[in-house]
Structures are given as structure tokens and as C-alpha cells.
Amino acid sequence: MTRPGRPQRERVVLAHRRGTRMVHTRVEVQEQTEVGDALVRGLVRAQLGLALRLAAVVAGGMAALPLLNSAFPELAAVTVFGMRLNWLILAVLVYPVMYGVGRLFIRLAEQGERDFMGVVDEDGPSR
């Protein structure tokens, strides 16, 4: 420690090394270079895939209800907890299911965004 300015310079270099990579990837996304655009495409594809999968599950389940009912009308007449099954499902149970799917989507979609930010901010894309 003969010269007082030295530790300061070291710190700047370290931050600089991490910083350039962060700024590079950020700028690639912000300015839509090929790499940046590929990253955004990947994010959009992942989010769309997630939304479509969950929507398919919900829509498929809902569409199955009237079909099941017309194929097996006696099923709807089953009584569960003092309520007919068709009323129990349509008036009560579908609502918590929709809420649960919505919650799951938010969790996974934000996870996807965190992963994306992780790539952009820290490791940098593999080039």
C-alpha cells in the first residue's frame, strides 16, 4: 500500500468487467441486434407456449363437460354432498379451478421473465 489510489482502481476494474457484459446484453435486447432479437423471440415463444398449454387444459376440460353430460346423462344426477354433480361442478367447483390455473400461470410466467432477465443481466448468451 505505497500508493493510496490503488485499491480504488482494482474495484473499478472488477465492476467494469461485470458491467460491460451486462450492458452489452441489455443493449443487444434494446437495440434488436440479432442476438437480442433471438432472446426476445425465445421469451415470447416460451410465454405463448405456457399460455396456450394452460388454455388448452381449461378449454378442453370445459368442453368435455357438456359432451360427457350428453353421453352419460345419469352421471350428472349423482349426488355429492347433497348437491347434484352437474350443479356442484358448474356452480361451485369450476371457479377455484380457474383461479388456481391463473395463479399457476402467474408463477410460471414470472419465472420465465426472471430466467430471461438472468440471461440478459448476468451470464450473457452463448455466442
Next chain:
Amino acid sequence: MNSSTATALTAGGLLASAVATVAIGAYGVRLARTTSDFLVASRTVGVRSNAAAISGEYLSAASFLGVAGLIAKYGADALWYPVGFTAGYLGLLLFVSAPLRRSGAYTVPDFAEFRLGSPRLRRVAMLVVVTVCVLYLVPQYQGAGLALKTLLGVPVWIGPLLVGAIVIVNVVGGGMRSITFVQAFQYWLKLTAVAVPALVLLVHFGTEHPQLGGPLPPTVDRPTTVAVDTDVVVNVVDPAGVSATGPTLDGALEAPGQYTLPQGTTLTLAAGAQTPVVAGAPATGAQWIGNGGGLGGKHPLYQVFSIMIATFLGAMGLPHVLVRFYTNPDGRAARRTALAVIALLSLFYLFPTLLGVFARLYVPQLLITGKSDAAVLLLPVAAIGGLPGALIGALVAAGAIAAFLATSSGLLVSIAGALSTDVLRGRVRDFRLMAVIGGLVPIPLSLAATNLELSRGVGLVFAVAASTLCPLLVLGIWWRGLTAKGAAAGLIVGALSSGLAALVSVTGWVDDAAMRGWPATLIGYPATITVPLAFATMVIVSRLTRADVTADVARIFARMHVPERLGMGVERVPRG
């Protein structure tokens, strides 16, 4: 307890609700200064208050009155309406909420211009927005007319005028900033107004436990007289105790079967007599409690699927709902808001369902004329009676007026927002002028369309929204290949096809029985055809004009989908 006291209580409830609306709106006015306040509440609305405001705005006359009425009349298949009204928000959450907010747009037409860079498309989108909102205002005003007529016995045109006046005053005063407070308040008012009678009747029901799904039609428990004011065809299963006086019938009905009751007929039911039920609705308890009967008319399975498509996708195309997502601070809050709305709606819809069931038990005489939209309003007095019944009736009346006011305010903000920024110069003065015009236009329309059930009418508006703005948003957000020409073509094709279907089904030009009922069913439930048609038109025309794809589509996509932390977001503001 006489009827004039009950009427006075009801009038008090209506008045209190209207005064509270104006007062809370006036409180918000102090906060509204800039155009951004008027359009998007300066993008500062938190998740909870925005979710309550969206629910308050969304739960319209159709939900408050219509759902219970349809369930009383058609039974289990009508349950698809509240399910679909809620599921629409799941679609909105999955496909629209966060990217739409991140686009930084302030109205739906502004989003169209942001995404596709075409001022001409912006004008097409603006016309569609105004059309959807005006069509949606019609059932609100119509419900107001029906409610005031049922509750106070005033002529049917008073309701639309009154609601129109209050809404215009509120919107002109404070725009979006003040409307947010009003609508959040109105969600909780509506929830109370529908939950209290439902829970009280549930206790009542638990002690008596009458039969619901039996082989017989519902019975009246006291002598009842019903005046028929438009021609109606009813099914009579057991004519004992039923007599009619009128132009064609005189005296007790002789045999089971279908009877045509012309205008001016009066039906008298003895205590314990089975209620005749309007033709097309399930007459016996067993038919009513099972699924698969449809909602009047032929091809019930097709009807259910078409309702599912229209309501699941329709919420994604309702401009007054979409515009509220622009008021959240960021995309993350927009997602959470959509989820909270699902929770609030799920809680709410339990109660209209219960009330629909109770309406069939306690006011079955509504099934004779088929005008079951009044069920929620009549139920407390009929089933509970006395002072408690009148008090709950006043609460329900207050909730009903809140329903009309909340939805109409939101619609009017959207109309005024779109027109003032796209036709005029987007100043506060322009916003106010357009709010007055937009609030007046639907009044005559609502007086013309009195025969359609509220939920059916709203279902048709959902079909129009699902066939126009929904494909514009979904394809705009997720598909880079969309072009301005493709979007415009899809909007026009979707609007014309679904709008014409709605018009024809309201006017009843198509014979119900023609060609095994398919034309009437397709036109009454058009979404299954018009939604894929609009999507297909947008995709095909975009492929044909693929040279027109916006040059900076990569930047636009990054802005819509990349989290705000990256700092790419830009808030758009109106010019002027």
C-alpha cells in the same frame, strides 16, 4: 307493512345508491386534473383497487339481474353464462394483460396504432370500440328501465334517462380518476346487495327444504294473478287450479298442453296450482335441473359451445375492461389484477346462482310470461315479506342501480376516451363533449330493444367483442406477421358478421322453425362462426400483404414482452 311503505323504502335505496355514486365521484374529481388523469388515472392504480373497480364495472345489469333470471328459467345450462363471464378473465390473464399494459398505450385504438403503425387502422379500431360500447350500453339502460318499472311502477323510459343523466354528470366531472373510486365502491355494494338476500333465503330454504328437481312444474304457494302484456305461448302440465280470462280464453283450463295467451289475458292461479311455463323453457323440475336443455330454441349443445366461445374470448375484447388494465403501474400488476378479478367474480356469482334457484321456488309466476329478469328484484318481498323483505328489497334495488351506473360509467369513459383522442384533439374539454354525446345515443336504442333478455343481449355484445377486438389483440400481441391491412380486414369482417347477426336476432326476422332451426340458432349464437372467421380473415389477409409487416416489429415485440426492469417501456400520451 303496506306497499307504499315498501315503495318508499325502495325509492330510498335507489336514491342513496345514486347519491353515493355522485358523491364519491365528486370526491375523485378533486384529483382529476390532466388528460392522463381522465384517460388512465395517471397509471397509478394498485392491484386491489383496480381489481375491485374492474369487477364493479364488469358486473352489469346482465350479471346482477340477468344471470339469476336465466337460471330460474332455463336451469343448469344457464350456469354457463357466469362461468364464461369469469373464464373470460382467465383468457385475459393468459394472453393479454401484461403485454397490453407494457405496450404503454392508453386506449385500444392507440394500441392498434402502436403495434401496426397505421393511423387508418387506428380509426377503424376506434369505430369498433365505439360500436361495442354503445351496443353494451343498450342492455344497461334497458335494465335500468325494467328495474325502475318493476320497483316503482314508473314508465319504462324513465330508467334510461335517469341512469344516462347520472352517468354523464359523473364521467364529465372526473373521467377515469374519479370513476375508479366509484366502481370499486360499487363492487362491494353489489356483492352485499346480492349476498344478503341469497343468504337469508338460504336459511329459509334450509328450514323448509322444498323439492327442486321433481317431475312437476313449480307451484305457487298463494293465490296469484298474472297479467299478460305481450302474446306468449305456455306449456301447461296440470291445469288444476289454473284459469284464464281474456280475448280467447275464459274460465278454467281444461286439459294439459300448449296454450297461446294473447295480450290482455289474465291468468289466475289458486294456491298450490302448478305454474304454466313459457314455451321453450323446461317446464318440469327434472328437465330444469339437468344439463342439455339449452336456452330456448333448438340445438342446445351448439348453443352451449357458442356461449363458451363468446364469453371466454369476449372479455378480451371489451374496451371498457381493457382500458382499466392501462391504469396499473406495470405488467406484473396487470397480471395480478386479472387474477384478483377472477377471485372477486367467483365470489359474486355464487349468489345470483342461488337467487335463480330461489326465484323458481318463490316467484314461479315469472315463468309464465318468461320475463324472468325481474326475479332478483321481486324475490325479497315475495319470499321474505314484511319489513325485512322490504328492507332487503331496498338493498337489492340499490345494488341494481349501482350495477347500471358502474358499467355505464366505464363504457362511457371508453367511448369518450376513444372519440376525444381520435376525432377531436384529446383535450379535457373534448373528452367531456364526447361523454355527453356517447351517453345520449344509446337511450333511444334501449327503448327499441325491449324483448331481449339482458344476459342474452350482453351475450350478443360479447360475441361482437370476441369477433373484433379479441383477434386484434391476441394476434397483435403474439404474431409478428400481422399487418395493418389484415387487422383492418378482420375487424371489418368480424364486426359486420357478428353485428348483423345481433341485429337480426334482436329484430326476430328469422323464422325459428326454418330449416330445422339452424338459421335461427346460428344467428342467435353467432360466435362459433364469426370468431374463427375474424381470426382467419386477419391471418389470410396478413399473409397476402406480408410485405407490409412493420419494419420495427422486433422493437415493438421487445417492448410488449420484456419486463419493465430492462427500461424499454415508453408511456404513450395523447397529442394535444
